[in-house]
Amino acid sequence: MSNGERMLPVTVRNRRVRATYNRVAGLYGQTVARFEAPSQRRALAGVDLATGDTAIDVGCGPGRLLPELADRVGQSGTVLGVDAAPSMLAQARSRARETGVTDRLSLALGDARRLPVGNGVADVVCVFDVLDLFARGDLRAVLAECRRVLGPNGQLCVVTMDRVSVPDSRFLRAYE
Numbered sequence: 001m002s003n004g005e006r007m008l009p010v011t012v013r014n015r016r017v018r019a020t021y022n023r024v025a026g027l028y029g030q031t032v033a034r035f036e037a038p039s040q041r042r043a044l045a046g047v048d049l050a051t052g053d054t055a056i057d058v059g060c061g062p063g064r065l066l067p068e069l070a071d072r073v074g075q076s077g078t079v080l081g082v083d084a085a086p087s088m089l090a091q092a093r094s095r096a097r098e099t100g101v102t103d104r105l106s107l108a109l110g111d112a113r114r115l116p117v118g119n120g121v122a123d124v125v126c127v128f129d130v131l132d133l134f135a136r137g138d139l140r141a142v143l144a145e146c147r148r149v150l151g152p153n154g155q156l157c158v159v160t161m162d163r164v165s166v167p168d169s170r171f172l173r174a175y176e
Contacts, residue, residue, distance in 0.1 A: 043159045044068065044126065053123035054078040056149060058112045058142070059130030061085075063092025069126070070101035079105035082115060113141040120151045128159045 060081030
C-alpha cells in the first residue's frame with residue numbers, strides 16, 4: 001500500500017450484497033448511480049475504445065454507461081453488461097430501450113468472479129464501483145477474470161471508492 005492507503009475490511013458477504021442491490025435497484029439508479037456517473041465518465045474518457053471493439057461492463061448496475069459504450073463501439077461493436085442482481089439488469093434493459101441501443105448490447109445475469117464470456121474476447125473491461133463489494137480472495141478472482149477475458153491489447157478501466165479520503169462520511173457509513 002502506498003502513502004496513507006489502507007484496506008478496510010469488507011464485512012458484507014456477496015450474497016447479501018446481491019440481494020440488497022436487487023431490492024434497491026430503482027432507487028439506486030435514481031440516486032447513488034447519478035453521483036457515481038461523473039467519475040465513471042471521466043475514467044471512460046481515457047479509454048481507447050473504437051468502432052468495432054468489444055466492451056464489457058462488469059457490475060453494470062442500472063446501465064448508466066451502457067449507452068455511451070454502445071455509441072463508442074458503434075453498430076459493428078459489441079457491448080455486454082453483466083450484473084448479479086436481476087433488478088439491476090431490468091433497469092439497464094429499460095435504459096437501453098429508452099436510449100435506443102438495445103440492438104447494440106447484450107445483458108447477462110452473472111458473477112464477476114466467473115464472467116460468462118470466452119478468453120481474450122474484450123478490448124475493454126469496465127469495472128465501476130464494484131471492486132469494493134468483494135472480500136480480498138474474491139477480489140483476486142474478479143481481477144483474474146478481467147485478465148482472462150481481455151484480449152492481448154485489452155484495457156481494464158476501474159473506478160472504486162477512495163475510503164481513505166472519506167473515513168467518516170455519512171454516505172460511506174450508509175453504503176457499508
